[in-house]
Amino acid sequence: MSSAPDKSATSPSLAQAHASRGAALVLLGISLMLIAFNLRPVFSSLSVLLPEIIRHTGLSSANAGYLTTLPVLCLGLFAPLAPGLAQRYGMERTLLGMLVLLAAGTALRGQGSISGLFIGSALAGAGIAVGNVLLPALVKRDFAGHTAGMMGLYTMALCGGAAAAAAFTLPLAHAMGDSWTAALAVWALPAAVVALVWAPQSLGSRGTRPRAPARRVRGLTRDPLAWQVTLFMGLQSALAYCVMGWLAPILRDRGLSGVTAGLVVSVSILIQVVVSLLVPPLAVRCKDQRLFNAALSAIAGLALLGLLFAPLSMVWMWAVIQGVGQGGLFAAALTVIVLRSPDSHVAAHLSGMAQSVGYVLAAIGPLLVGLLHGWTGSYSATSWLFIALSIGSGVNGWFAGRNRHVRIAAAAPKPTAP
Template sequence: MSKQTGIQTDNNTTKASWLLLIGVILIGSNLRVPITSVGALITFIRDDLGISNSVAGLITTLPLLAFAVFSPFTPRIARKIGMEWTIGLSMMLLIAGIAIRSITGIGFLFIGTLFIGLAIAVGNVLIPAIIKMSFPFKIGLMTGIYAVFMNIFGALGSGLSVPASSIGNMGWQGALGVWGLLAVVALLIWIPQLRKKGDSSPKVNVQTEQKTNLWRSPLAWAVTVFMGGQSLAFYTLITWMPDVLNSIGYNASTAGWMVFLLQAAIIPTTLVMPMVAEKMKNQVGLAIGAAVMFIIGFSGLLLGSMVFVPISAILLGVAGGSCFSLSMMFFTLRTRDGKEAAELSGMAQSFGYLLAAVGPVFVGTLYDISGSWTMPIAFLIVISIIILIAGVISGKEGLVSDRSKQQHKRDLAGVN
């Protein structure tokens, strides 16, 4: 009888682990596609609603601003109701946002987009923490799998939305709304995790929590700058690379394939990089390599030669995928538990996505001022150098909660 009970317990544990694995994959699959799908349909939306290009641009900028504003508050909500319930409620909000956005009307479009941004912010912050808690011995593999599915579905959102809009009477509303089915599936698979309410929010001694102030941690700020720099570089590239290539001599179609090449290079990188990073004592070399690829890739665009563009596209894709994956790994490798990982993730992604929202606008302004892409690309090379410096600091072994010897001496002096 006891043996049967033991076997049943093992089977239940295995089933629960697989459900959590599939749940993490499906949640990750929903974290990019609601944004990338609208980017491909922006022209149809603009013409149908009669809005200007600047207003249409807010459709993609608004979620990034929501990430920036809401990310720091997500860990606080998770501490009160549990990470699993916070993620589950975010999926409900995502479904509602996709449905509302698909209703014709400018008001519905922006309200739905705001809901989508808030929902995705939760997943962005908490999934790395869930991985650290639930898969402590497979952090690299799980981070890679999660990132790959996120980017695959992000690419599918860009590629399939326009063809879907031409099916029957779907239009852009149906093409955006159909992705709500993926969110519904993710929520259904996630339901078993809701029984863990409160389990993922370990009780922390108040005195200890007060001593661990991430906003005063140099390492936490290095991780934050690293995350912010790579976010700015990626979203600026996605926004302006076609225009840069047009100025070099590429036509619109070929420029689009170069952007596709960049995104294709990201996918295998996001799988391999976390597994490599986890096996290394520190990640300094990986961070330097990724930043150098950013520098070389942007320099290739700066040369203005069509010969170097495919190489630059691949290098920039590998650099972007590497830096994103390293950022996710730093959230787990540089923290002591899931709670601290969520807090670092919230801090870094808040700053990171704020830069991501500002970056394309600032680069566009530099182009307007200078009349060429030389100054904007030079600015992105400077950002790459900052990514390199922040990566060196972030890649060194240690925890954000570790205090320096000088701080420890000051604490002892204060006690005495």
């Protein structure tokens, strides 16, 4: 004679399973935010120490421009490799390798030689490129019901890491005997710690689970709207990396102390955190995003001119305004990628195009700042660069903000022969 299921036995086990899954998702979410925190200190930590590095190594302004450009260039060059690596090794294990590479490259920059600075920056940039691509993909895969909230936290963590490095790198250098090498290398420690936290999660079965065959998207590079989205992403990124790479040296050249200049950059980046959370919900409620994108480009460019020429008594005001413009641009560029795509598969490919091509284009910004300073001996000439980048961003943002989709469709992969 059969008996009814013992609910008293199954219910607790079911509850325990739900609690276990919830705890695992919380740990995963915290881990992803910690990884994101480590994706930007490489840029802003170098910026605040650039005058000391130039003084102690004899690096010219032009070569300093190459140094600030190198990791940004690597973002574009190595981003296309991330999907293939994730397909072969799993996203979790690929991210673990990225953290190890990032920690090693950051530590190498503190070795003290010019070659160590360049090689370490390239290694760190390559690791960050992989993280830029895979972290949003993990958020979409494992937090499908909370994508907007997790992407907001992801953006906050990115900006938080950049702001922390801008604010604390120079005080750390002073605390460690005015050692710029130690202050650069110290940012390898959080990356190494997060790698240890991430390792148990990446080496389990989750890290190698198979993925569904990718749907093919062809002809994206022949679509004008896709290029307008890509150029909008690239030109606004060029402005952002000019800020992260050169704003602190510009302010120090104008007479601010190193610590104060770092704090100004940090405040500007922290403002970006708040604005980047507010812009997407506002942008999607508009019929299109043309005025939104153009206005934010104008605000970011105008604020950089204010930081370059306005009285130093107004520097904090212009830093806040620049944070509003730049944070809004970053969020708007990510938003139009989604809005201009007819489905998630096209969105993934459009995002890859915008990041790979866009970051290669973005590398031109900090490079030209260094070259212009080397040629003229002044940062005043960079005003024309900031104007050109903001106009280019505004024009492409206007066209990318039109209410239409790229004319590309994702096709199912051809079945393989048995």
